[in-house]
Every structure is written in structure tokens, then in C-alpha cells.
Amino acid sequence: MPPPRKAPRTIENTREADETIAQPDDGELHAEDATDEFSAHFNHEITPQLLITSSRWCSTITIKFIAELLKVLPNAHYYKRGSYEIKQIVKYAKNRNFTAIIIVHDNRKDPNGMLIICLPEGPTAHFKLSSLVLSKKIKGHGKPTSHLPELILNNFTTRIGHRVGRMMASLFPQQPNFRGRRVVTFHNQRDFIFFRHHRYIFEDKEASAKLKKGASKESDKKGDKPRKVPIISRLQECGPRFTLKLLSLQNGTFDTKFGEYEWVHKADMDTSRRRFFM
Template sequence: MDDDTSTMKQEEPVQTIPAPNISRIRNKQLRTEMYREMKREKRKIKIAEKKKKKAEMEALGDKAPPKQVPKTIENMRVFDETMVNPQDDEVLQDEAQDEMASYFNRETTPKILITSSDKIRNRTYKFCKELKRIIPNSDVFFRQNADLKKLIPEAVARDYTDLIVVNDDRKVPNGMIISHLPDGPTAHFKMTNVRLTTEIKHAGKLTGHMPEVILNNFNTRLGHSVGRMFAALFPHDPEFHGRRVMTFHNQRDFIFFRHHRYMFRNSKRVGLQELGPRFTLKLRSLQKGAFDSKYGEYEWVHKRHEMETSRRKFFL
């Protein structure tokens, strides 16, 4: 071997300082302090990078590239041919002739009958009472072995426009049926994540003002029908000075219900105070006509194994 080759400089590998392995520290207090220090340093670096990037974008001005929109399941949603424009002539014509047209034409005033399944537990009893508290012009009737099909004609005779049935299982409310009277439609929902007002921290006190109703993301023909059913439960003219708002927010076919009051802290800041209750609904079926579980004609039925073939496929 030549001397030149023996004297060739060999490239030395770049040595990096490994991050400290705090899991080997036995002292819990010292380990916690080091972990907090690491988190603080990471946060400082992240904030500095954001400030640097913001300064670079401001320096570019109009030449700056457009802000990137993160990919989510919602904006990558599979195209649905039933998506509608609320101002479409065909949609407006259908709405003028559907079962809830009398409400939107102000021919009827909502009057709601709230009932439940047989032998309900205390939690479901309280939930029905809270529904009566938040829905104006509503009454609660706890049926004892009364047939629901016989109850509907009596409700129609007493000018009730909608029927809400809360189902109970294992001591908790787990389902809800909303039937628009007298000609339907009837929607059956699975209900989860029920929180009563007493279980919500810092819940505000309810006033008697008529609430405003907000419907978010009911964009398909099916979702449009469901949203109109929710809207028909509440009076036509909200009292905006009361600052009460009911929100039905559809996200990935889960309908989140929230009840808030606007809080104007000063001329520039607006907050929300939750009034309760809160719950989540998942549509199981939509049936034509009033409630009839045996002979009813179904417009839409959720079939889990056939329909849930993609995480980006939604129906509402």
C-alpha cells in the first residue's frame, strides 16, 4: 500500500448530541422539571419559527404564496350527487310542497309533545324535563304502558305539531324519535354523550326569551330535510335581545347540539356561556308519515356494513 493512500484524510462522521433521555432519571421531581424545561424550549422554538415565517410572508406582500389549507376528512369528502343549493329552484319548489311547508309559511305555531319509553330511569326523566325547559311551547307526558300509536291521534287532536320520544336503555337516554304531525316525516336518532345542565361547569341561568336556531352543514337533500325538522321545533321569530342560541352542528354525520348565550364583554370581545343540556345525535332512519315502526315507509335507513365503506363518505 502506498504512503499517499495511507495518508489520505478520512472523513469523520458528524457527531450529533442526542436528546437527554429523562426516563433514566430516578428522581421524579427532577425528571418532571427537566420534562417541563424541554417542553418550554420546544415551545420557544416553535413560536420563533412561526414569527420568522410570518415576517417572511409579510415581506413578500402580494407575491406571497397562498396559505395552504390543511387536509381534513371534511374537505376530502367523497362527492355526493345529492348536495343541494338552498336557493335552487327545484329545491325551493319541493320545500313549498313538503310536510313542513305549513310551518315555514307561518300557517302553524310549533307546539311540542315530549314523551318517553316505558319505565324510564331518573336520568332520562331529568333529560325530558330539560327538553321542556329549553323548547318553547312544549309539554311533557310520561306514558305508563300507553301505546305510542294511540298517543299520536290524541296529540294531533290537541294541536301538537311535533312529537319527541326519548328512549331509555341501561338507565341512560340513548335514542330520540322526532315525528312531525300529522303527516310526518319521522326521524329516528341514536343519542350519545348526554350532559345535563347540572353536569356542565359554570352553566348559565336560562331566561324565557325565544331562542335563535343555527343549523350547520346540512347540505344534502337528506340533511336538508333533517335540518328543517329541527327548525320546525322552535318559534318563528327569535328574540335576539335575549341572546339565546340553539345550535345543531353536523360534522361527519354526527349532529352536536349546544345551547348558549352570547356574552358581550366589551365593544370588541364576544364570548359564549353554555346553558345546557348538550347531546349528540346520529341519524338511523327517516320515515314517511307519522311514527309506524311496523308498516311505515322508509325514505332512508342507515345500513352500517353497506354504507360505511369509506371514512370520507357522509350522508347529511
């Protein structure tokens, strides 16, 4: 018999060893999760309420992107930025029991950053935003319903990744409505977080083939014996589609002068293609 094939070497499976990779049986990590800023959310004590705004001068694409985020995120509300400082927005949101603020930054042409401030105690994450594709640009995109989505988080393996994953999860209610067949995915690969929004489609295999060929679905003739029709499932992307890269993670709410940072990305940290932080 031929010898078994070896698994191909990839950047992912040859990544540099990292002492901060979280283990499933890590009691210290479980103890931290039980008392961190997101514990009330995961204990079903609060329901996410999100305030979404933009930079002071934003482009039309940013407004369209925010409109699509409002369809993705349950209990999200848009407020026009105006001339308010971020600290003023934080104070306003705290007084009205919002659980997080999302600020979409842009360069007056396209969205290029996202700031997520968890309330009332933080943390605050700053991301670079890239590769944005709005729903209308996605071929065959579907229309999302108002059902609460199922959330999938992939490959958030280190301590920092675990924190970011819990932050993303805290933006969504913990009771997904599976009848709505909505799925939101945050997939971390090489420290890039890929966002996707899909819905499940269940359909008649033969009818699907006819529709693809341009033929209409014919009704069953009288007298025909009922037969079992194979049902197929597929994913239909709803959009939007974008990529995030973590730039910094700060304790507490937004504070550029006196804030304590848990993690900051610096150029001298990129010493190897096989070194990842999340």
C-alpha cells in the first residue's frame, strides 16, 4: 500500500508557537470570562442596544454601508454624528442604556476604519476596514429578514482573539431564531477578520435545475403518483461583505490621552509571515 499522504504545509499550520493560545480546559480563562465586561451579556442579563454613527464628514458609500449594518445588527440605531466629540457620544449612550457604540470612519471617499466601544466599562477596539462590498454588488444576493441571526466565530484562538470574539458576540442577542435561517460569520484568518452574512435556502433539486436553465416550474398533472422530491440546501449571501484588521484594543471606553491599552499593533511586530496575534 502507498504511504499515507502528508498534510500540505500552510502558513496556518506552521504558525509560530504562541504561549497566549487559549486552551479549552484553561480554568484561569474561564474565571476571567465569568467576571469580564461581557459576562452580563452571556448570562442573559442584558439585551444588546447599539448606537451606530459615522465620522464627521462621511461619504455616500459610508451612509449606505451603515444602512446595511442596521439590517444585520438587531436593536441597532443610527444617530447623525454632527459636531459631537466621541466622549460626548459615549456619555449620551451611557445615559440611554446603550451597550455598544459603532463608529464607521472614512477618508471622505470610502469607509476605512471601525471603532467599537463597549459600554459601560469598555473595552474599545479600533479596526482597519477594507474590501467592502455592498449588497447590491453581490451577484444573486438575498434580502435579510428581521429574525435574530445565528452567529459563527472562527479561529479566535489567542487571549486577544478570545477577547475580540467575545466583543463581536456581545453585539448580537444570545437567542437566535433558527426559523429565520440567518447566519452571521466572523472568520479570523492570519489576523484578518472576514465578515459574511448569509441565509439558508432549502429548495426542490429539480425545480432549481429548471430555473437555472430558464424553464418555468410546471405544476403536477392530475393522476400523477406522488413521488419523493430531493431537497437541496445552499447558502445565499445577503451582504455586506468586508474585512477587519485589529489595530488596538484599549481598556475602558475611548480615551486617547490616558487610556490603558491591552494590545497595539506596531510595525516592528511583523517580523514573520507565520506570526499571528489572534
